[in-house]
Amino acid sequence: MSLALADVTVERAGRRLVDGVSFAAAPGRVLAVLGPNGAGKTTLLAAIAGMIAARGSVAFDGLSCLGAPPRALAERRALMAQHFDCPFGYGVREVVALGRIAHAGTPRAVNDAEAVAAGLAAAGIGALAGRSVPTLSGGERQRVAFAKAFAQLFDRIRAGAPHLLLLDEPTASLDPEHQHRILAQARAVAAGGGTVVVTLHDLALASIYADEVLVLERGRLAAHGPVAATLTPGLVARVFKVVVGTAGAGGRAIIHPLPQTEAA
Numbered sequence: 001m002s003l004a005l006a007d008v009t010v011e012r013a014g015r016r017l018v019d020g021v022s023f024a025a026a027p028g029r030v031l032a033v034l035g036p037n038g039a040g041k042t043t044l045l046a047a048i049a050g051m052i053a054a055r056g057s058v059a060f061d062g063l064s065c066l067g068a069p070p071r072a073l074a075e076r077r078a079l080m081a082q083h084f085d086c087p088f089g090y091g092v093r094e095v096v097a098l099g100r101i102a103h104a105g106t107p108r109a110v111n112d113a114e115a116v117a118a119g120l121a122a123a124g125i126g127a128l129a130g131r132s133v134p135t136l137s138g139g140e141r142q143r144v145a146f147a148k149a150f151a152q153l154f155d156r157i158r159a160g161a162p163h164l165l166l167l168d169e170p171t172a173s174l175d176p177e178h179q180h181r182i183l184a185q186a187r188a189v190a191a192g193g194g195t196v197v198v199t200l201h202d203l204a205l206a207s208i209y210a211d212e213v214l215v216l217e218r219g220r221l222a223a224h225g226p227v228a229a230t231l232t233p234g235l236v237a238r239v240f241k242v243v244v245g246t247a248g249a250g251g252r253a254i255i256h257p258l259p260q261t262e263a264a
């Protein structure tokens with residue numbers, strides 16, 4: 001079951017933050033949403049998640065996500081937000097368990113402990129499980145947020161049932177090892193039948209881990225398609241104002257920065 005957006009538009013204070021965006025994303029694939037600061041990536045993800053008011057339509061797994069009951073949404077899609085604030089002294093395990101709230105009172109609640117353990121393992125934070133979240137570093141907190149999203153979708157991930165994982169700049173605070181770990185986990189979720197949409201600024205990571213890219217420019221869809229065919233040096237220079245090269249590795253065309261003065 002695909003994720004399908006038709007003419008999704010978000011307006012705030014008379015400005016179109018997302019402007020008529022339409023696309024489909026298939027299960028088993030990772031879609032990277034790219035774009036300069038302020039292009040509308042976070043707003044688009046929040047609209048897909050059904051968390052903000054938007055026009056148009058967003059459909060996933062037979063559900064119309066705009067205005068759907070929160071519990072129905074939470075069963076099948078999880079959003080890892082860009083910023084994860086935890087002002088109170090909650091423990092890591094407790095915060096990851098918050099991902100299970102949508103399953104309370106359902107037969108799935110029997111999976112809660114296993115789901116939390118799986119989330120902690122996926123994010124590589126088992127050793128932090130007993131820590132208080134406000135004492136964690138920024139990157140450690142970001143991994144807690146990934147674990148919570150993973151625990152939320154655990155039942156469907158395990159069953160191979162349709163699930164949508166939305167990750168908003170999940171690697172922004174992570175060291176290189178954990179950037180790759182989290183994006184490898186995202187690929188594993190997709191390989192298990194999930195649909196993964198991830199916003200990224202790092203074009204190299206996008207070219208390594210995404211199957212497709214969608215480029216936003218001032219709220220509009222500037223390009224969408226397979227990574228190598230879409231993320232060309234010309235497109236990158238026009239939209240991102242940087243000069244990049246590509247190098248083949250592992251059967252993929254990896255985007256890498258070039259010295260800007262030399263290449264200009």
Ligand SMILES: Nc1ncnc2c1ncn2[C@@H]1O[C@H](COP(=O)(O)OP(=O)(O)OP(=O)(O)O)[C@@H](O)[C@H]1O
Pocket residue numbers: 012013017035036037038039040041042043044
């Ligand atoms: N509630 C709001 N009211 C008015 N403008 C908003 C609101 N939320 C976001 N914006 C504006 O909408 C635009 C898109 O914001 P958004 O956070 O979606 O961008 P982004 O592509 O995720 O950016 P970044 O890469 O910097 O995280 C920005 O210009 C932002 O200032």
